[in-house]
Amino acid sequence: MSERIFISPAKYVQGKNAIEKIGDYLKDIGSQTVVIADETVWDIAGHKVVDALKKKNIASEEILFNGEASNEEIKRISKEAKGAGATIVVGVGGGKTLDTSKAIADELDAYTVIVPTAASADAPTSALSVVYSDEGVFESYRFYNHNPNLILLDSHVISEAPPRLLTSGIADAMATWIEARAVINFGGSNQAGGTTTIAAKAIAEKCEETLFRYGHLAYESAKAKVVTPALEEIIEANTLLSGLGFESGGLAAAHAIHNGFTALDGEIHHLTHGEKVAFGTLAQLALEKHSLEEMERYIGFYISLDLPVTLEDIKLKDATREDIMKVAEAAIVDGETIHNGFNVTADEVADAIFAADQYSKAYKEKYK
Ligand SMILES: [Zn+2]
Numbered sequence: 001m002s003e004r005i006f007i008s009p010a011k012y013v014q015g016k017n018a019i020e021k022i023g024d025y026l027k028d029i030g031s032q033t034v035v036i037a038d039e040t041v042w043d044i045a046g047h048k049v050v051d052a053l054k055k056k057n058i059a060s061e062e063i064l065f066n067g068e069a070s071n072e073e074i075k076r077i078s079k080e081a082k083g084a085g086a087t088i089v090v091g092v093g094g095g096k097t098l099d100t101s102k103a104i105a106d107e108l109d110a111y112t113v114i115v116p117t118a119a120s121a122d123a124p125t126s127a128l129s130v131v132y133s134d135e136g137v138f139e140s141y142r143f144y145n146h147n148p149n150l151i152l153l154d155s156h157v158i159s160e161a162p163p164r165l166l167t168s169g170i171a172d173a174m175a176t177w178i179e180a181r182a183v184i185n186f187g188g189s190n191q192a193g194g195t196t197t198i199a200a201k202a203i204a205e206k207c208e209e210t211l212f213r214y215g216h217l218a219y220e221s222a223k224a225k226v227v228t229p230a231l232e233e234i235i236e237a238n239t240l241l242s243g244l245g246f247e248s249g250g251l252a253a254a255h256a257i258h259n260g261f262t263a264l265d266g267e268i269h270h271l272t273h274g275e276k277v278a279f280g281t282l283a284q285l286a287l288e289k290h291s292l293e294e295m296e297r298y299i300g301f302y303i304s305l306d307l308p309v310t311l312e313d314i315k316l317k318d319a320t321r322e323d324i325m326k327v328a329e330a331a332i333v334d335g336e337t338i339h340n341g342f343n344v345t346a347d348e349v350a351d352a353i354f355a356a357d358q359y360s361k362a363y364k365e366k367y368k
Pocket of ligand 1: 273277
């Protein structure tokens with residue numbers, strides 16, 4: 001029997017215009033930061049971060065991220081950051097910028113600050129990064145010995161992000177309880193290498209409850225680009241609840257199937273992480289035994305948020321059994337998270353993918 005393990009970031013801050021206060025949280029930590037953002041994010045939030053730090057006499061080395069969380073990019077920026085003598089690494093932006101920033105902070109053994117500009121996935125709070133090849137194919141997870149020191153979300157900045165990013169985050173967060181539940185039932189291990197605690201289970205369950213309750217209103221708020229109580233609830237669910245929930249709760253089939261999809265060429269690469277996870281989650285549900293009512297509750301929720309539910313929706317309308325077997329084989333390789341919750345063959349995973357597609361098509365036919 002392995003130990004119960006729960007890990008989390010040291011501090012989480014969320015609120016309207018929270019970036020303006022970032023210097024308050026760092027003034028006693030250090031005086032030289034490296035701030036990493038891509039071209040778009042520099043205009044949206046990067047300069048605001050640098051200005052707020054300057055007000056507290058904290059200097060920033062400004063770095064332009066090239067867009068891919070690859071080993072090459074991690075090496076390149078680490079060198080620049082070391083040269084600047086940074087003791088604080090501030091990553092500003094989306095998943096890949098933040099994953100890269102964590103790796104750089106690890107290389108420098110620096111204080112890690114994560115400033116997501118969208119609530120689009122649950123990676124920000126975690127002590128791991130997903131590393132991709134320069135071509136964007138999933139390569140590996142990189143684990144760190146601690147979670148980020150500070151996560152800071154400015155709800156105003158997030159309200160201005162494309163609504164599709166928010167629904168992608170909702171889809172990623174929807175996988176949290178479904179995967180943690182599979183890990184708990186199977187007796188598998190969580191992403192921290194232990195058994196799931198009561199705390200992580202409660203957080204993962206609360207995550208799903210919050211999404212069903214406020215997901216739609218938050219989506220509408222994002223369309224109107226306004227900060228509302230519903231949006232605040234979903235920012236927390238997508239980021240904090242889903243982040244703690246997946247890491248200390250555990251990942252299972254949904255994310256392994258997502259990773260399998262990244263092995264395919266073609267238009268599927270234009271989908272967000274969360275959008276692919278949405279379909280992976282339906283495939284995991286199809287792998288398990290659920291009633292029609294349960295399946296329809298999930299499918300209906302995704303459709304109402306304009307999330308993909310069929311193979312056609314994820315640009316794989318003409319996928320052959322052979323193509324899907326490739327995805328399934330990739331989903332069950334050694335070390336994949338599917339083994340935390342399931343004892344399955346590639347053939348069974350492929351069946352579940354086609355089943356999920358068919359269940360969603362039947363739903364669309366029934367309620368059109
Ligand atoms: Zn995810």
